[in-house]
Amino acid sequence: METILETRGLTKVYRADGVATPALRGMDLAIGKGDFVSIMGPSGCGKSTLLYLMGLLDTPTEGTVIVAGTDTRGLSDGGRTRLRRAHIGFVFQRFNLLPTLSAEDNVALVLRLRGLPVGSAPREMLAAVGLEEKRRRRPNQLSVGEQQRVAIARALVTRPTLLLADEPTGNLDSEASGRVMELILRFHRDLGQTVVLITHNEQVAARAGRLVRMRDGKLV
Amino acid sequence: MLPLSNILARKVRTAISALAIGVGVALFLVLVGLTSILREIADRATNVDAHIMVMPSGGPALLLGGGLPADKIEARLRAIPGVSAAIPVLCWSLNMAGRDQNAFGIRPEDWRFFAAPDRIVEGRPLAGGMEMLVDTRLAAAGNLKLGDAVERLGRTFTIVGIAREGVAGRVFVPIDALNECLQNDTRRATFFYVKATGPEAVEPVRKAVEDLRLKAFTLDEYYSRLANLMGDMHLVIGAVVVVAGFVCFLVILLTVYTMVVERTREIGILKGIGASRLQIFGLVMAEAGLILAGGILVGFAMTVGSRAIILHFQPLWTIEIPAIRFVYAALLATGGTLLGALHPAIKAASQDPVESLRYE
Numbered sequence A: 001m002e003t004i005l006e007t008r009g010l011t012k013v014y015r016a017d018g019v020a021t022p023a024l025r026g027m028d029l030a031i032g033k034g035d036f037v038s039i040m041g042p043s044g045c046g047k048s049t050l051l052y053l054m055g056l057l058d059t060p061t062e063g064t065v066i067v068a069g070t071d072t073r074g075l076s077d078g079g080r081t082r083l084r085r086a087h088i089g090f091v092f093q094r095f096n097l098l099p100t101l102s103a104e105d106n107v108a109l110v111l112r113l114r115g116l117p118v119g120s121a122p123r124e125m126l127a128a129v130g131l132e133e134k135r136r137r138r139p140n141q142l143s144v145g146e147q148q149r150v151a152i153a154r155a156l157v158t159r160p161t162l163l164l165a166d167e168p169t170g171n172l173d174s175e176a177s178g179r180v181m182e183l184i185l186r187f188h189r190d191l192g193q194t195v196v197l198i199t200h201n202e203q204v205a206a207r208a209g210r211l212v213r214m215r216d217g218k219l220v
Numbered sequence B: 001m002l003p004l005s006n007i008l009a010r011k012v013r014t015a016i017s018a019l020a021i022g023v024g025v026a027l028f029l030v031l032v033g034l035t036s037i038l039r040e041i042a043d044r045a046t047n048v049d050a051h052i053m054v055m056p057s058g059g060p061a062l063l064l065g066g067g068l069p070a071d072k073i074e075a076r077l078r079a080i081p082g083v084s085a086a087i088p089v090l091c092w093s094l095n096m097a098g099r100d101q102n103a104f105g106i107r108p109e110d111w112r113f114f115a116a117p118d119r120i121v122e123g124r125p126l127a128g129g130m131e132m133l134v135d136t137r138l139a140a141a142g143n144l145k146l147g148d149a150v151e152r153l154g155r156t157f158t159i160v161g162i163a164r165e166g167v168a169g170r171v172f173v174p175i176d177a178l179n180e181c182l183q184n185d186t187r188r189a190t191f192f193y194v195k196a197t198g199p200e201a202v203e204p205v206r207k208a209v210e211d212l213r214l215k216a217f218t219l220d221e222y223y224s225r226l227a228n229l230m231g232d233m234h235l236v237i238g239a240v241v242v243v244a245g246f247v248c249f250l251v252i253l254l255t256v257y258t259m260v261v262e263r264t265r266e267i268g269i270l271k272g273i274g275a276s277r278l279q280i281f282g283l284v285m286a287e288a289g290l291i292l293a294g295g296i297l298v299g300f301a302m303t304v305g306s307r308a309i310i311l312h313f314q315p316l317w318t319i320e321i322p323a324i325r326f327v328y329a330a331l332l333a334t335g336g337t338l339l340g341a342l343h344p345a346i347k348a349a350s351q352d353p354v355e356s357l358r359y360e
Helices: A047-054 A079-085 A103-113 A121-128 A144-156 A174-191 A202-208 B002-009 B009-035 B036-045 B068-078 B108-114 B136-141 B175-181 B199-211 B219-229 B231-262 B262-272 B278-311 B323-351 B353-358
Strands: A003-016 A017-033 A038-039 A063-065 A086-092 A162-166 A194-199 A212-214 B052-056 B083-096 B100-107 B118-122 B133-135 B148-152 B154-163 B171-174 B191-198 B216-220
Touching: A003 A047, A017 A047, A017 A063, A017 A194, A017 B219, A038 A047, A038 A202, A047 A063, A047 A162, A047 A194, A047 B353, A079 B278, A086 A144, A086 A194, A103 A121, A103 A144, A103 A212, A103 B002, A121 A144, A144 A162, A144 A174, A162 A174, A174 A194, A174 B083, A194 A202, A202 B154, A212 B036, B002 B009, B009 B036, B009 B231, B009 B278, B009 B323, B052 B199, B052 B219, B068 B083, B068 B191, B083 B108, B083 B148, B083 B175, B100 B108, B108 B171, B133 B136, B136 B154, B171 B175, B171 B262, B191 B199, B216 B219, B231 B262, B231 B278, B231 B323, B262 B278, B262 B353, B278 B323
Parallel strands: A038 A194, A038 A212, A086 A162, A162 A194, B100 B171, B133 B154
Antiparallel strands: A003 A017, A003 A063, B052 B191, B052 B216, B083 B100, B083 B191, B118 B154, B133 B171, B148 B154
16 A cells, blocks of 8 residues: 555654653654554653644654655755645644634635635535535634534645544534544545544544554554 | 734724824824925025025024115115116014014015016005005915905005915015004115026126125025025934834834734644745735735825814915825835834744644
């Protein structure tokens, strides 16, 4: 199977006031195209750090991330941005919608930032997550479950090769959580979307095709 | 889309910021416009068909009173080769339309040196006696009409003519009438305008006048002397430019910096969904630009309003604001804004996305 994302010896050490705190310790992980991978582990084990490194939002202290065959070691900020735009969609735990924009504009913004034509894609994407009727509402006029569905629509509107989701159901009740997972699974199944999902929830993790566990910055 | 929605989401702060920029713009336009008062006076004083001004030796640049024996000096001036005309003027301060005005006492037959015939928009030039001629600005400010009786210096003057503004004085009266009011036994003059027979005669005439122990300036020199009085005004203008630019700079710096700090997390989101540093920089600058545009419009409106209010209470003041100065004001505000927004925009563009996303 084609590997879409690979980490090699990935190490991240945070330094504050002269104190070094390792978050990742030489992690090797390969994710094939079309995989659905759940990453589980206790709080502070480095899950989110790993996701930010895989999403090219952060740079490792050592090691490298290879995205769609491109080794990102030494890549400039602009190069990382281009690669992220081309291949990666993010869903954050706290939805992270822009509060001053409507649901539709939040989705459209991703296309605009990439210089892509907007057209009806945001509306269609919102329809796909069941929110077409509420597309003109701002985030504060939506429930938390609806906000997360908008965030999923925003992450997928550019049809990224890889969807990185950081505890997407972490702030949702069981019903909303179930709907969000159904959506992610549907996109994975119907579009062959590669998904890397961080979760604390065993039930959520169990729905992935592959489960990876972490502890103290390493795979276990 | 995003810059507009962001500034509209913070309406009060946007309005206050635009208002502050507007104050800077209006401050520049109105205060610089007010400095045109002196230039307007200089323009008027030299708007005479003559070449030289003759004053008592040692007199100040702006004169009042009858320091010169008019007939005697006129005879001496006329005797100088190259002099075509010697025009005595007696200046005295008259309170008109609530302000002291320099009334020009002139011989009625000398009016032709002060204005072409078509400059009289109502009535006629002075003929003699207790007559008064005013310009259109003073007529409008003092609500003066033809035939109005004006009590001044213990006498009653009748307004016989109204001249289009731009003539040397706002008030003209016959020199003999003014001398009579001032109880001068003989005809006195404050200064003379001297017309030479041609441009080549101006310098020899000036030298000859100085030989009479009188002070003589060409009208160009006189204009320059008045313009030198404006020297301090240029300092004022410079200070106003700096203050106005600094106001814009500070307002935008504080506003945009606050916006960037408040939206640290949003900047992280934007980077997460694919925004480049340049796009983040552009977004911040676009928001500053929108506030600037609003501020400039507010400033222009405040300028027009302030000018109207000032002229309502001080109708004889001149506040010239040519269209090009609005462009300068906009450029000044833009410069201050760009400088003010630059640091916050660079800070936003270089923010670490991970730290931004973790920002509470």
